[in-house]
Amino acid sequence: MNRTFDLKALLAESGVGAVLDELDAELVGLAPVKLRIREIASLLVVEKARAELGVAGTKPSLHMCFTGNPGTGKTTVAMRMATILHRLGHVRKGHLVAVTRDDLVGQYIGHTAPKTKEVLKRAMGGVLFIDEAYYLHRPENERDYGQEAIEILMQVMENRREDLAVILAGYKSRMDTFFQSNPGLGSRVAHHIDFPDYSVPELESIAGRMVAALGLELSGSAREALGEYLVLRRNRPNFANARSLRNALDRARLRQARRLLEAGRVDARMLTTIEAEDIRSSRVFEAASAAPSAEEATC
Amino acid sequence: MRITQGTFSFLPDLTDEQIAKQVDYALAQGWAVSIEYSDDPHPRNIYWEMWGMPMFDLADAAGVIAEIRECRKAHADCYVKLNAFDSTRGFETMRLSFIVHRPKQEARYRLRREESAGRLVRYTLEHV
Numbered sequence: 001m002n003r004t005f006d007l008k009a010l011l012a013e014s015g016v017g018a019v020l021d022e023l024d025a026e027l028v029g030l031a032p033v034k035l036r037i038r039e040i041a042s043l044l045v046v047e048k049a050r051a052e053l054g055v056a057g058t059k060p061s062l063h064m065c066f067t068g069n070p071g072t073g074k075t076t077v078a079m080r081m082a083t084i085l086h087r088l089g090h091v092r093k094g095h096l097v098a099v100t101r102d103d104l105v106g107q108y109i110g111h112t113a114p115k116t117k118e119v120l121k122r123a124m125g126g127v128l129f130i131d132e133a134y135y136l137h138r139p140e141n142e143r144d145y146g147q148e149a150i151e152i153l154m155q156v157m158e159n160r161r162e163d164l165a166v167i168l169a170g171y172k173s174r175m176d177t178f179f180q181s182n183p184g185l186g187s188r189v190a191h192h193i194d195f196p197d198y199s200v201p202e203l204e205s206i207a208g209r210m211v212a213a214l215g216l217e218l219s220g221s222a223r224e225a226l227g228e229y230l231v232l233r234r235n236r237p238n239f240a241n242a243r244s245l246r247n248a249l250d251r252a253r254l255r256q257a258r259r260l261l262e263a264g265r266v267d268a269r270m271l272t273t274i275e276a277e278d279i280r281s282s283r284v285f286e287a288a289s290a291a292p293s294a295e296e297a298t299c
Numbered sequence: 300m301r302i303t304q305g306t307f308s309f310l311p312d313l314t315d316e317q318i319a320k321q322v323d324y325a326l327a328q329g330w331a332v333s334i335e336y337s338d339d340p341h342p343r344n345i346y347w348e349m350w351g352m353p354m355f356d357l358a359d360a361a362g363v364i365a366e367i368r369e370c371r372k373a374h375a376d377c378y379v380k381l382n383a384f385d386s387t388r389g390f391e392t393m394r395l396s397f398i399v400h401r402p403k404q405e406a407r408y409r410l411r412r413e414e415s416a417g418r419l420v421r422y423t424l425e426h427v
Contacts (some may be wrong), residue, residue: 122357
């Protein structure tokens with residue numbers, strides 16, 4: 001019992017440190033999420049050391065539930081989660097199978113069980129990601145086949161813990177009602193992770209990355225305009241965080257293309273720069289100046 | 300009489316871990332794995348019953364092993380075999396096939412096949 005373990009070395013050896021650093025570097029904000037993922041990683045490393053010592057406990061349950069508003073990065077983190085769990089040796093293959101209600105629930109009696117089992121078989125050795133999991137449960141229809149899928153899912157989550165990790169994702173309030181009506185499922189999910197909304201500076205820094213990934217850049221005034229745009233857009237209905245931002249940038253690219261065509265001759269700098277006017281012609285600014293409470297136009 | 304059929308047929312029966320490794324190999328080659336069972340393991344019997352659909356898009360052997368176990372439980376007195384189908388153009392056939400379960404008492408009967416005019420085959424059932 002006098003063996004000592006260098007946990008840091010164990011962590012470095014698994015290569016998961018690199019994935020965690022990548023996560024920190026590539027994902028803006030999301031501090032509680034990153035913290036929880038680091039905790040899970042540490043737990044798995046410690047478990048590994050314990051297993052080497054021979055005090056083998058059972059494998060920890062790593063089923064998770066990601067809640068948060070649209071566009072807060074739930075799917076992106078789930079993808080990373082599969083890689084992290086694979087590097088730490090919790091799952092054998094490290095692939096992600098992303099499904100929704102349609103892939104699990106059948107159309108007629110006797111269709112659901114084989115369909116759900118097939119998806120589960122495909123996910124074995126990796127991570128099963130169920131997006132908008134609350135659609136599995138339809139309280140208004142007591143004969144809905146979703147319940148059957150939930151039962152099979154619960155059984156596998158309990159018995160085949162070492163074969164796959166299940167991640168449920170969805171909006172916070174609807175997930176809460178879903179777990180209330182399916183307490184068995186809620187109790188099998190050990191990790192509930194809430195994704196916070198992005199603040200305006202965080203969104204700006206995300207915008208910088210998105211634009212860079214497209215091989216474009218924002219001019220100084222465009223950056224300012226985008227900041228103002230985000231403040232206005234955040235207070236409008238149907239704001240979907242990074243997704244709304246990506247749509248806004250896509251529309252800015254459209255306007256930029258039109259502007260360049262009208263200009264006729266352009267140079268390399270103009271081709272790769274989004275100017276303030278491309279952003280300022282958004283309807284969000286119009287609506288804000290016309291009527292502060294206008295709610296019909298969202299883009 | 301011990302039936303020898305398919306790959307590894309002259310080896311002792313594979314354990315589940317060994318089967319899982321073979322399945323992993325087949326999946327790594329991109330082959331689709333399926334499970335079949337039959338009470339007539341004669342090589343001329345090509346009509347084995349399918350145990351569920353062939354399993355496409357798998358990444359790991361765990362699902363296949365679970366299915367094999369279920370099939371063994373349901374058809375303990377049958378032969379169960381595992382097939383791996385290669386869909387690559389030029390092959391389009393089984394690349395790997397071996398027995399993963401045999402009944403306790405093998406060969407309780409045999410079908411005597413008699414080939415006659417044309418492609419006609421006559422069968423006689425013989426109890427052993």
